[in-house]
Amino acid sequence: LxxxxxxxxxxxxxxxxxxxxxxxxxxxxxxxxxxxxxxxxxxxxxxxxxxxxxxxxxxxxxxxxxxxxxxxxxxxxxxxxxxxxxxxxxxYNAGLLIMVKADNTDVNGIEDLKGKVVSTKLGTTSEDFVKKNANAEEVKLFPNNDAMILELMSGGADAVVFDSPVLANFMRSDAGKGKVKVVGPLYMGQSYxxxxxxxxxxxxxxxxxxxxxxxxxxxxxxxxxxxxxxx
Ligand code: GLN
Structure with a gap:
């Protein structure tokens, strides 16, 4: 009824x-x-x-x-x-990944984010993960994906740390192809x-x-x- x-x-x-x-x-x-x-x-x-x-x-x-x-x-x-x-x-099962510009040679894992500027999204598991595990110089927090990724593309950050399926999707997109790569292992398994x-x-x-x-x-x-x- x-x-x-x-x-x-x-x-x-x-x-x-x-x-x-x-x-x-x-x-x-x-x-x-x-x-x-x-x-x-x-x-x-x-x-x-x-x-x-x-x-x-x-x-x-x-x-x-x-x-x-x-x-x-x-x-x-x-x-x-x-x-x-x-x-x-x-x-859905996911994890976190580190994404850098394609020509970056000095970031190969979380330990290399020491002293670097990291971009990620406000209020996410990536914010927690970076603050706990990366000895970053600065963690820049953005309200949405576009701003978070633009910060890397425009040179305002050395790396983006974020959900694996979303970064994989960006790497394959026209905007990301050949311009970025992911480095290191899959961090912090998580389920949606x-x-x-x-x-x-x-x-x-x-x-x-x-x-x-x-x-x-x-x-x-x-x-x-x-x-x-x-x-
Ligand atoms: N999976 C992440 C979290 O829950 C990010 C989610 C999102 O940005 N929509 O914190």
Whole structure:
């Protein structure tokens, strides 16, 4: 039965730009793995929603105050966050990488960031990782991907530290091809989860939908479409 509460349009946050999970296509529409995965979940559950792209560091506070009903933004599941919001089951495994200009020869791993200027995104696992593990001269924090990467390209930073699938995607893009490279191993394994306000009844429903999408092969098809490999 369709009660007014069930018919509510959900407000679902995503990052403004975190390709290939979410980004604006040539027509200005948000698309990507997260965007299409959420759409498949919502259709499975018969829920209406409005997608709200925003700077990543606004998403957790928006979930905490209940202004957002969910957030799908390549968001890493971690204990400190799980104290203030709920997470779905993991839906993607990633890690962190170091990216430098293609002609850089002196940065080959985290230890070489000592005394260097590092660019990354505000409020992310990369901010924590760099502050804890790189003895950097300066850590420049940006609200979005474009500014974070531009800082490296324009010479304002020696390296970017960020999520592996996003840096791999940039390296293959027209803007990055031949101009940048990643160095060192994959750091700090992490799993992405969808975020919800604490105690939200949506969490269990979304986990159920995710499970069905995995069973039906729809999840694998989306993964193949956006990452070009099997999960
Ligand atoms: N996975 C990282 C984090 O959760 C970055 C997410 C993002 O920038 N959208 O902190």
């Amino acid at each position: 369709c009660t007014p509460a069930a018919a509510k349009t959900l407000t679902v946050a995503t990052d403004t730009n975190f390709p290939p999970f979410e980004f604006k296509d040539a027509s200005g529409k948000h698309t990507g793995f997260d965007v299409e995965l959420w759409d498949a979940i919502a259709r499975q559950l018969g829920m209406d929603y409005k997608l709200q792209p925003m700077d990543f560091n606004g998403i957790i506070p928006g979930l905490q105050t209940g202004q957002l009903d969910a957030g799908i933004a390549g968001m890493t599941i971690k204990p400190e966050r799980a104290e203030v919001i709920d997470f779905s089951d993991p839906y 989860g969808i975020g919800f306000p604490k105690g939200s009844p949506l969490t269990a429903k979304v986990n159920e939908a995710l499970k069905k999408l995995r069973e039906s092969g729809a999840y694998d098809a989306l993964y193949m479409k956006w990452f070009g490999t099997e999960p």
